[in-house]
Amino acid sequence: MATVGRAALLxxxxxxxxxxxxxxxxxxxxxREWVESARRSVYALAIALTVAFGILELAFLxxxxxxxxxxxxxxxxxxxxxxxxxxxxxxxxxxxxWVWLLSLWxxxxxxxxxxxxxxxVPWATAVxxxxxxxxxxxxxxxxxxxxxxAQPPADGAGLNPLLRHPAMMIHPPMLYSGxxxxxxxxxxxxxxxxxxxxxxxxxxxTRRFALGAWLVLGxxxxxxxxxxxxxxxxxxxxxxxxxxxxxxxxxxTGTAFIHxxxxxxxxxxLKIWNVSLVLATGILCVLGTFLVRSGILDSIHAFGAxxxxxxxVALIAGMSxxxxxxxxxxxxxxxxxxxxxxxxSREAVFLLNNLVLVAMCFVxxxxxxxxxxxxxxTGEETSVGPPWFSRYTVPLALILVLLSGIGPLIAWRxxxxxxxxxxxxIPVACGVVAFLALLFVPGVPQKPLALAMFALGAFVAGxxxxxxxxxxxARRAMTGEPLPLAVTSLVRRNRRRxxxxxxxLGIVVLFVGVAASSTFQTASDHRMSPGDTVRVDGYDVRYVxxxxxxxxxxxxxxxxxxxxxxxDVSKDGRHVTTLRPARSFYPSNSTASGPVEWxxxxxxxxxxAVRSGPLKDFWTAVxxxxxxxQEVIDQGDKAVAADIPEMQQPMVAFRLLRDVIxxxxxxxxxxxxxxxxxxxxxxWIWIGSLIAIGGGLIALWPAPDAARRxxxxxLRAxxxxxLGRA
Amino acid sequence: xxxxxxRRFRLVAALTAALVLAGGLxxxxxxxxxxxxxxxxxxASAEPGGSYKLTGKVVEGSIxxxxxxxLFSVRDRDGTxxxxxxxxxxxxxxxxxxxxxxxxxxxxxxxxFVAEKDSLVTKCPSKFEAEDxxxxxxx
Amino acid sequence: MDALxxxxxxxxxxxxxxxxxTPLRRGAASQAAAREEADRQDLEAAxxxxxxxxxxxxxxxxTGKLSEEDWRALDRQLRAEAVEILxxxxxxx
Numbered sequence: 001m002a003t004v005g006r007a008a009l010l011x012x013x014x015x016x017x018x019x020x021x022x023x024x025x026x027x028x029x030x031x032r033e034w035v036e037s038a039r040r041s042v043y044a045l046a047i048a049l050t051v052a053f054g055i056l057e058l059a060f061l062x063x064x065x066x067x068x069x070x071x072x073x074x075x076x077x078x079x080x081x082x083x084x085x086x087x088x089x090x091x092x093x094x095x096x097x098w099v100w101l102l103s104l105w106x107x108x109x110x111x112x113x114x115x116x117x118x119x120x121v122p123w124a125t126a127v128x129x130x131x132x133x134x135x136x137x138x139x140x141x142x143x144x145x146x147x148x149x150a151q152p153p154a155d156g157a158g159l160n161p162l163l164r165h166p167a168m169m170i171h172p173p174m175l176y177s178g179x180x181x182x183x184x185x186x187x188x189x190x191x192x193x194x195x196x197x198x199x200x201x202x203x204x205x206t207r208r209f210a211l212g213a214w215l216v217l218g219x220x221x222x223x224x225x226x227x228x229x230x231x232x233x234x235x236x237x238x239x240x241x242x243x244x245x246x247x248x249x250x251x252x253t254g255t256a257f258i259h260x261x262x263x264x265x266x267x268x269x270l271k272i273w274n275v276s277l278v279l280a281t282g283i284l285c286v287l288g289t290f291l292v293r294s295g296i297l298d299s300i301h302a303f304g305a306x307x308x309x310x311x312x313v314a315l316i317a318g319m320s321x322x323x324x325x326x327x328x329x330x331x332x333x334x335x336x337x338x339x340x341x342x343x344x345s346r347e348a349v350f351l352l353n354n355l356v357l358v359a360m361c362f363v364x365x366x367x368x369x370x371x372x373x374x375x376x377x378t379g380e381e382t383s384v385g386p387p388w389f390s391r392y393t394v395p396l397a398l399i400l401v402l403l404s405g406i407g408p409l410i411a412w413r414x415x416x417x418x419x420x421x422x423x424x425x426i427p428v429a430c431g432v433v434a435f436l437a438l439l440f441v442p443g444v445p446q447k448p449l450a451l452a453m454f455a456l457g458a459f460v461a462g463x464x465x466x467x468x469x470x471x472x473x474a475r476r477a478m479t480g481e482p483l484p485l486a487v488t489s490l491v492r493r494n495r496r497r498x499x500x501x502x503x504x505l506g507i508v509v510l511f512v513g514v515a516a517s518s519t520f521q522t523a524s525d526h527r528m529s530p531g532d533t534v535r536v537d538g539y540d541v542r543y544v545x546x547x548x549x550x551x552x553x554x555x556x557x558x559x560x561x562x563x564x565x566x567x568d569v570s571k572d573g574r575h576v577t578t579l580r581p582a583r584s585f586y587p588s589n590s591t592a593s594g595p596v597e598w599x600x601x602x603x604x605x606x607x608x609a610v611r612s613g614p615l616k617d618f619w620t621a622v623x624x625x626x627x628x629x630q631e632v633i634d635q636g637d638k639a640v641a642a643d644i645p646e647m648q649q650p651m652v653a654f655r656l657l658r659d660v661i662x663x664x665x666x667x668x669x670x671x672x673x674x675x676x677x678x679x680x681x682x683x684w685i686w687i688g689s690l691i692a693i694g695g696g697l698i699a700l701w702p703a704p705d706a707a708r709r710x711x712x713x714x715l716r717a718x719x720x721x722x723l724g725r726a
Numbered sequence: 727x728x729x730x731x732x733r734r735f736r737l738v739a740a741l742t743a744a745l746v747l748a749g750g751l752x753x754x755x756x757x758x759x760x761x762x763x764x765x766x767x768x769x770a771s772a773e774p775g776g777s778y779k780l781t782g783k784v785v786e787g788s789i790x791x792x793x794x795x796x797l798f799s800v801r802d803r804d805g806t807x808x809x810x811x812x813x814x815x816x817x818x819x820x821x822x823x824x825x826x827x828x829x830x831x832x833x834x835x836x837x838x839f840v841a842e843k844d845s846l847v848t849k850c851p852s853k854f855e856a857e858d859x860x861x862x863x864x865x
Numbered sequence: 866m867d868a869l870x871x872x873x874x875x876x877x878x879x880x881x882x883x884x885x886x887t888p889l890r891r892g893a894a895s896q897a898a899a900r901e902e903a904d905r906q907d908l909e910a911a912x913x914x915x916x917x918x919x920x921x922x923x924x925x926x927x928t929g930k931l932s933e934e935d936w937r938a939l940d941r942q943l944r945a946e947a948v949e950i951l952x953x954x955x956x957x958x
Binding site: 382 | 729740755758761814844
């Protein structure tokens with residue numbers, strides 16, 4: 001089967017090469033049949049890559065250890081659910097996933113534009129297939145997923161237990177989908193520049209793709225944050241780690257583009273800016289992909305030093321230089337048609353929003369690459385930490401939130417100044433009321449930035465609420481619909497606007513959650529033995545007893561041993577919750593361990609216990625002191641190795657662990673370190689992101705054809721009157 | 727002022743503001759960062775009061791708990807020069823002997839180094855390195 | 866390499882070749898039509914965008930951001946721009 005996989009990848013590479021040549025030839029000579037063939041090459045690529053992907057995935061599910069990748073990343077003891085996702089925990093598998101997703105989205109796009117943009121599509125196809133050629137070449141010549149082992153091992157290394165979490169199954173595919181989806185606007189921008197078609201049709205299609213990519217990338221980022229919070233033992237959701245930043249940067253420029261392209265749509269302005277944003281976003285996505293798999297920046301994610309650094313740098317350099325050259329070459333085409341009518345217009349607010357977003361992206365970029373920059377400048381590698389990032393991104397985020405509240409209250413082109421007071425009255429009042437009310441909450445006035453975020457959040461909520469209310473009222477005046485129907489039809493007929501408002505609301509709720517949980521967090525570490533009680537943020541936490549589970553992993557990740565604690569949390573004498581944090585131990589993949597040690601020497605993970613509430617999250621993780629436990633294991637190793645014949649050692653070791661060592665831990669537990677974090681409003685981070693995702697879907701949803709035709713017809717009739725008069 | 731001059735003025739003002747802010751950012755980043763040092767570099771050039779990002783591998787057999795503090799030594803990746811570190815705060819899951827870590831430290835009494843709370847980062851072992859690490863752990 | 870694998874590879878090659886080569890056998894299609902079609906699509910997109918602008922302006926008035934006077938002026942201007950686009954569309958045909 002591996003040979004079929006290898007052949008499929010080689011075929012894929014050949015398809016890409018052919019497709020690029022056919023597309024360019026068809027574009028230059030105007031022979032449509034070659035362009036058609038190139039388009040169909042995209043479909044063929046998807047077919048070939050699906051075959052390769054299917055073979056590899058099947059190998060993982062069947063635990064076929066003759067595949068080197070399977071042996072290195074999965075095992076018979078890995079639960080089935082995680083066997084499937086183990087494929088993309090490997091370098092090769094993740095590259096295959098990336099290019100497979102690229103082929104799928106490219107096929108979709110090529111299908112959707114089969115009758116449109118006939119001059120741009122050939123070049124865009126060439127770019128997309130060029131991407132495909134790069135990645136399949138890597139898979140064929142550098143890191144093949146189909147390398148086989150002459151002597152397949154009896155069992156594999158197993159999936160890194162840190163990755164055994166449902167979010168980790170979806171996080172890479174989501175993130176990669178976001179990255180590959182942004183390749184499409186990039187390809188269409190290149191195509192439009194070459195074909196000299198940077199026009200209304202280009203705007204319409206590109207904005208759609210960019211919005212979809214933005215949504216998917218955003219979901220990927222949030223999933224990563226959630227995984228970090230629920231699975232890792234440090235209790236945070238964002239660390240300004242290089243790889244996190246790498247996914248945030250294209251998302252920021254993508255957000256800027258979605259807004260500024262509307263200015264181009266209405267006024268024919270900012271053409272160079274928009275094209276540059278799209279190209280930059282595409283480049284940043286490849287940069288993000290590169291950062292994860294090279295070792296150039298110290299990060300907990302880094303896959304370790306790899307051989308792929310040089311090809312990626314070449315690709316990024318090529319894309320950057322090519323983009324600059326293209327924009328300079330076509331600068332005549334990108335001249336602005338109009339100027340801003342007035343500073344008091346939504347266009348102006350969008351422009352400011354763009355500046356803030358690009359500034360944020362610059363800050364993140366600078367901080368992320370600072371180790372390399374400082375090394376180049378001063379010869380010494382220096383890095384900046386989260387406090388530095390927060391110092392600059394927080395004020396920028398505050399400005400962004402302010403703008404997202406102002407924007408909806410100002411009309412396009414030129415707002416009526418005299419109406420401003422009436423329009424701003426209620427939202428500003430909301431903000432002021434929130435500000436004054438929070439002044440009385442203990443601890444809040446001392447944190448002006450958080451207070452500002454809360455007040456601005458109320459302001460934005462007021463804006464969105466007022467907009468929905470006023471729009472509904474106007475609609476009811478016209479049609480007399482009952483309230484719920486009026487709201488839904490208002491949103492349905494103005495998806496872009498109201499979907500956007502909802503996204504703003506969601507993002508602001510998210511920021512409020514971030515502000516509250518990071519500013520007012522109480523985190524502490526405690527060394528406790530059973531019976532001890534500590535006080536954390538008004539809660540009394542009592543260590544009731546220790547637990548030890550062998551072979552029966554309550555979290556479903558296939559852990560061999562789980563040492564935990566039962567914590568009783570109460571407040572003012574009333575029982576609040578019972579938390580069961582644990583530390584899970586997995587079998588090791590090394591043969592150098594003793595028989596008992598082998599069962600538990602793999603990567604340990606923390607099973608975090610969180611109680612989430614609308615107002616507060618109480619988060620705990622436990623780290624048992626292993627010194628005494630290690631001694632007991634060593635004793636067990638010696639005993640088993642000495643007295644038991646080799647064949648029976650695993651079974652005896654297991655029984656020893658289960659019947660003697662584990663119960664001994666429960667009866668006689670050593671003190672354990674507990675990390676306890678009480679943070680307010682964490683749940684609102686996830687709720688806010690759900691609201692934003694909902695808003696994005698609404699904005700993205702195409703209007704049903706019938707409704708669109710009706711709307712066009714009424715307008716056409718009205719405009720036709722003028723046409724007749726003209 | 728006619729509209730064209732007003733517009734140009736606005737553009738210049740905006741660009742100047744951007745440059746000033748960017749300049750401020752760049753300038754402060756050089757003073758706000760902690761230089762990365764290996765144990766041998768640290769012993770040679772660490773100044774008291776300065777904070778450094780110590781990178782290296784955890785020395786086998788050096789991990790001890792003293793109350794709430796974690797004590798361990800860090801050595802050069804390919805070498806034996808090592809530096810003792812005393813650390814408080816959260817310990818990442820992959821932390822163990824032989825692993826590559828990054829921790830922010832400043833010079834304590836004599837040749838000991840005190841770590842900044844919660845600053846310990848353990849590199850996720852590359853899937854292909856995991857086997858070697860495990861072998862070295864158990865010896 | 867066993868026979869089954871060989872067969873699978875051959876089948877894949879056949880499918881891929883068929884998908885890719887079919888249009889080439891169908892023959893040439895007109896080139897000039899592409900430019901006109903692109904122009905028309907562009908104008909249609911511009912027209913739809915202009916219609917959306919007109920509706921947005923109405924909504925801005927209904928939600929109190931534009932006064933009646935300002936709206937009337939804007940609506941007139943936008944409709945004039947729409948007329949221009951429709952005229953150019955007509956010219957194409």
